[in-house]
Amino acid sequence: GQQVMQIPQYQHVQEGEDFTTYCNSSTTLSNIQWYKQRPGGHPVFLIQLVKSGEVKKQKRLTFQFGEAKKNSSLHITATQTTDVGTYFCGGGTSYGKLTFGQGTILTVHP
Amino acid sequence: GAVVSQHPSRVICKSGTSVKIECRSLDFQATTMFWYRQFPKQSLMLMATSNEGSKATYEQGVEKDKFLINHASLTLSTLTVTSAHPEDSSFYICSAHAGTSGSNEQYFGPGTRLTVT
Secondary structure, eight states: OOOEEEEOSEEEEETTOOEEEEEEESSOOSEEEEEEEOTTSOOEEEEEEOSTTOEEEETTEEEEEOTTSSEEEEEESSOOGGGOEEEEEEEEEETTEEEEOOOEEEEEEO | OOOEEEEOSEEEEOTTOOEEEEEEESSSOOSEEEEEEEOTTOOEEEEEEEETTSOOEEOTTOOTTTEEEEEEETTEEEEEEOSOOGGGOEEEEEEEEOOOTTOOOEEEOOOEEEEEO
16 A cells, blocks of 8 residues: 655754655655644644645745655754644545655754 | 534543544535544554545554444544444544545544543
8 A cells, every 4th residue: 555654753953953854655646735733732734735846835844746746845944943843744646535654753942 | 724623632431332533624514534543653544534425434454343433414523432442542633624626635623532441
């Protein structure tokens, strides 16, 4: 079955440093979605990428979808303490259903 | 934005009993709802896909007779954990998909923490 791998599992940064998490799928995806889960909370949708090579930005967050539609990345510039949480990628191959990566737990030291 | 509620938020039950968890889409109709299980500091594991008016589709390894799913309306899906055992203790999260064209976004409920003693 489809597998979605996400690295790194943990990332500790100083406030102001950049952060990147990577997602790789064993199969070609129709779309990829990114979610953020704060400690004790539930996942919250950040963005969806659909097109090959697509790049989207949300303030300090940059999302990329690979040309082969099998990998993706989320980059945060100049992290803040409010960025703390677990970031999940979800690979979509059929309408609505997602296979989630393991998540990257981000901690930001002030 | 779309809101999904889940009830109860926490439940403690004795081994052998059954527990029902409700997932409601409050301000939109959800053609599809998903049930996930999440262990501490781990990913979301899809248990089943629930479509209104039809039988749920279970992922490999998930016992359909143990985790009963009912999607009676476009705003409500329920997960019943039957004959619960301590190993069923986990965080159960539902999500709802509106099914609108071009959007595969899932809206997650706040989750239910189940503890089986």
